[in-house]
Each structure stands twice: as structure tokens, then as C-alpha cells.
Amino acid sequence: QGSMRVKDLAEALSISPTELIMELLNMKILANVNQMLDPDIIKEIAKKYGYKVEEIKPRVSLKKKTLSPEEEAKLKPRPPVVVVMGHVDHGKTTLLDAIRQTKIAEKEYGGITQHIGASMVEHNGRKIVFLDTPGHEAFTALRARGAQVTDIAVLVVAADDGVMPQTVEAINHAKAADVPIIVAINKIDKPEANPERVKQQLSEYGLIPEEWGGDTIMVPISAKKKQGIDQLLEMILLLSDILELKADPDKPAKGTIIETKMDKGRGPVATVIIQEGTLRLRDVFVAGDVMGRVRTMFDDKGRPLKEAFPSWPVEVSGFDELPQAGDILEVVEDEETAKRILEERKQKKETSNIEVWGLGEKVLPIIVK
Numbered sequence: 001q002g003s004m005r006v007k008d009l010a011e012a013l014s015i016s017p018t019e020l021i022m023e024l025l026n027m028k029i030l031a032n033v034n035q036m037l038d039p040d041i042i043k044e045i046a047k048k049y050g051y052k053v054e055e056i057k058p059r060v061s062l063k064k065k066t067l068s069p070e071e072e073a074k075l076k077p078r079p080p081v082v083v084v085m086g087h088v089d090h091g092k093t094t095l096l097d098a099i100r101q102t103k104i105a106e107k108e109y110g111g112i113t114q115h116i117g118a119s120m121v122e123h124n125g126r127k128i129v130f131l132d133t134p135g136h137e138a139f140t141a142l143r144a145r146g147a148q149v150t151d152i153a154v155l156v157v158a159a160d161d162g163v164m165p166q167t168v169e170a171i172n173h174a175k176a177a178d179v180p181i182i183v184a185i186n187k188i189d190k191p192e193a194n195p196e197r198v199k200q201q202l203s204e205y206g207l208i209p210e211e212w213g214g215d216t217i218m219v220p221i222s223a224k225k226k227q228g229i230d231q232l233l234e235m236i237l238l239l240s241d242i243l244e245l246k247a248d249p250d251k252p253a254k255g256t257i258i259e260t261k262m263d264k265g266r267g268p269v270a271t272v273i274i275q276e277g278t279l280r281l282r283d284v285f286v287a288g289d290v291m292g293r294v295r296t297m298f299d300d301k302g303r304p305l306k307e308a309f310p311s312w313p314v315e316v317s318g319f320d321e322l323p324q325a326g327d328i329l330e331v332v333e334d335e336e337t338a339k340r341i342l343e344e345r346k347q348k349k350e351t352s353n354i355e356v357w358g359l360g361e362k363v364l365p366i367i368v369k
């Protein structure tokens, strides 16, 4: 059974810990900020604030580990994986479309974009991967499952509207995930646009523009008029250089599943963002509870691939069953190994004490001691 601390629940509900403590007092529960709360109480409180609590199966997590100098030496630069976040109607979808149109449609292969949950664009010969799902839903859901796929968050703020509740939420999610933010100040084509006010408002949340001595990159854009798009991509690449995003392409592949579907012809298929190693046709893998062998791979332009490198989003078929978004796909030596790992996971799950709870759109991991 899952539980969570008072302060974490307060954060999840976007209320102050004091308010939550008062709420608990009303329920005749005396609690401090670090107190663990029972699932029933979490559910009851969450309901009061209009949230639904969902139970989600425990997942394996991709932990960051420290590398030896030998491992370090094998790392090669990889493209950044970017998520676009921001308040509703501030222009996330328009921005993603603008990026795709200017950066994909011009290519000779015709620009037939497939919806696979992510797309790869090129700017000055360098690749950038964008998660297609605008907003933070996918981002938080994946993260709650232990998957960290995003390297950079682009926070879209409409210059005529300014910082709004979901802007703040997005900032909090990115900060909690330790994902650096680039701000795209959008809709600068509008006469009522006020970029300076946006900067002022954002600085109250610790996002201080470089010209004011801070370290947050802010780019004025018009997603609709396709202005500032190149500068934004430029800044994303600059930040990825600073972050030194790297992976070892020679290892057995490991990646995170961001989308799944049943395909009539191909059976269960999943979009995987490769995080290390190179995924190749016929590789045997495990992903959560299921195993498989790579039968086909396609990129976001529908082109068949034989190999997929770190950060690449690829649609993979060859799963025995449908895996889940958030599952980590890991290439293993052979089918025997895959079977053994699945058996071990099954046993472990039966005794597992980790539960993941979802609060409305937000999904939070709760670890029970």
C-alpha cells in the first residue's frame, strides 16, 4: 500500500503544507509536514481538492549512476530531448508545428510525418528531439515511473497573457525533475504583447533572464508567424552543449517507452526514446513485464531503420505483448536471459513495497518504508 508525506501531498495539490495540516486537523488527524499519510486519507483529501487518485503498477527505474573513467571515455555527444510546456493556449502546439514545418517539411523525403510521440528535427546539421505531447502530462507520468527522458524543457509563455497557473506548475515540475528551462516568450506579434512583464513575472519564480544577470535563456518568438524559431533552436543546442549530453552508443541499448499501440499488421508497437547504446533489428529485449525481439523499426518520418542511436525516437515492433508507457526497454543477451529477468521481476513484484499513485493529471511515486 502506498503512502506519502504531508509536504509532498501539499505540493501535489498545490496548497501550502499549513493548509493541508489544517485540513487534516478537521479530520481529527494531528500531523506534521514529514508525516506519512495513509492511502485512504490521501484519497479523501485529494478528492476534496478535486483530484482523482489512481494506483499504478510499480515499475523499474533507470537510475543515474556514476561512471568509471573508462566508461566516461566511451561517451559520445547525443541530441537533446526536449519537452514543450506551458499554460493552455499559450502556443505549445503551434510552436511544435512551426518547428516541424520549418525543419522537416523542407527536407527532400517529403515531410510525411508519422505520429510516433516524438519527432526529430535538424538545425545546422544537428539533431534535436521533441516530445510531441505538449504540456506536462506525459512528462510527469513518465517521470513518476522512474523514467527521465527529457533533457530540456521549453516553457512557452504568451507575452500578452503572462505567467498563469499552468506556467507555474510547469516551472515546478521541471525544477522537481531537475530539467533546465528555456523560456520561449510567445505571441510577440500581438500589439498587446509585453515581454518585459513576462520577464518580471518569471523572475519571481527564480527564472531570471541573462540580461538581468540571471542564467535563464529567454527567446522572444511568434510561433504563428514563425519568428524566432531558429534562435530558439540555436539556444536549445547551446544549452545542450553546456549540459554536455552524452551517451555510450556501443552498449546494449536501453530506452524509455513513451507511447504504445496495437497495430493491425505489426501487433504491439511502441515508441522508444533510446537513452544509451544502439538498438538494432533482431535485438532481444525486456520492457517492464514483456519481452520481445526487434522486428521492425521506423523513425518519425516513417522510414525503416536498421539501427537507432542515443536520443533517437523510434517505433519498434516485435513485442510479445503490449508494454506500458514509462517502461524501460533493455536489450539483453538472448531470449533465455529475457525470460529469466521477467521471472525475477514477477517474483519481486509480488513482494514489492513500492507503489505509485496518480493525483489527477499529476502522478506521484510513493515509497513505503
Ligand code: GDP
Residues within 6 Å of the ligand: 086, 087, 088, 089, 090, 091, 092, 093, 094, 095, 134, 186, 187, 188, 189, 190, 221, 222, 223, 224, 225
Ligand atoms: P496550446 O494550448 O499551448 O497548445 O496553444 P495553441 O498552440 O493551441 O495556441 C492557442 C492559440 O494561440 C491558437 O489560436 C493559436 O493560433 C494562437 N497562437 C499561438 N502562437 C501564436 C503567436 O505566436 N501569435 C499569435 N498571434 N497567436 C498565436
Ligand code: MG
Residues within 6 Å of the ligand: 092, 093, 094, 134
Ligand atoms: Mg495544444
